[in-house]
Amino acid sequence: MSEAHSEASVGNAATFDTHPGADAGVTPESPLQWSRVQGHVTEEGGAAEQIRVVERPFLGHLVLRGGAITLDEAVRAELGVSLPGKPLGLVLDAEGSRSVQWVSPDEWLVIVPAGEEFELENRLRARLGDAHFAIVNVGGGQTLLELSGEKARELLMKSVVYDVHEHGLPVGKAVGTVFAKTSVVLRRPTEARFELVVRRSFADYCVRWLRDAGREYGLRVESASP
Template sequence: MWSDHRFESPLVGVALSAEPAGAAAACTLGERPFLELTLVRGDGTSAAFRDAIRAATGAELPLAPNTVAASADYQVFWLGPDEWLLQSARPHVPDMERTLRAALAGQFAAVTDVSSGYTVLRLAGSKARAVLQKGCPLDLHPRVFRSGQCAQSHYFKADILLYPVADDAWELVVRRSFADYAARILTDAMAEYLA
């Protein structure tokens, strides 16, 4: 299946930090390339719409602002009152758009595959929050922003979808055109903690 496609990360020329040697690593930055990302718009109050999303992803549609629902295969991010982002747990050739278009036929809905337009960065370590606070205006304190939540914001000049995946790990969905800039500015912000 993969042999018919050629994929290239937008970060092909950027040296990201290696995985931490131990649990005490101050900060690491990695990419989770080639995840399937699908934007869905529709009526969250419609049982048929919610059922179609659940059947396709295995996750409930989050209806509360800035929340995330997850299954073993997908995460579903609330982006707006009628907009969600579906993200696969593992890399694969995108097929969710086709699946949902068929499931949502006849409903007032829109489905768009945006996999090739974004990548996902993972920032982890004891100083990850401090690195993010250098360029993101959100309140990132764990009492305010924790796992199960997401927010659209920016990191310096790059628009991001940010969500904590653990106490010391965060993922950022970044536009492909800003991925190089975001990775380099994150790497620069990490430098003081890696010396």
């Protein structure tokens, strides 16, 4: 990354924009690129199936670490939502496109639309100043899969060890748990939708598992091309 526009420095931390500009001549590839080449992932749209899995590639994933009170102030000012104070909380903004998730007592995962995370990171750094905190852009390391459809819960019931029933995973809850032989972050942002945050190197495995587990219901994995 040598372009001037993609680098910045706020305080003593060097940051850079992980989205190459359009003129950089780099085609971004989502973690599901290999699955796509293999034909496991199709373009968005098509015949209705009982379960729909849609990848949301290239979103901005930021991990915030630090004290809850200082971070809450900054996040409230920059995103307009408060940090989920209770364990396993998941908060969405009014649009539903930006979310803040409790990961552990001093760690939160922020997911924002593609391209916003660099600006957000810089603004948070500027606002937090000398406070004791860390912000890491982990967008390159993980991707988001959305599960919807009436059988989505049944699919999850045989894939994760967590109780995905309404009383175990109500709307506004997010847990890290075991998915098949790997780990995922399982989120419930709305009534109709589950979200899986999967690791990049396990993305193909997760998609294969989902396709296999969802075969009896009819399942399609979709991802918009870059």
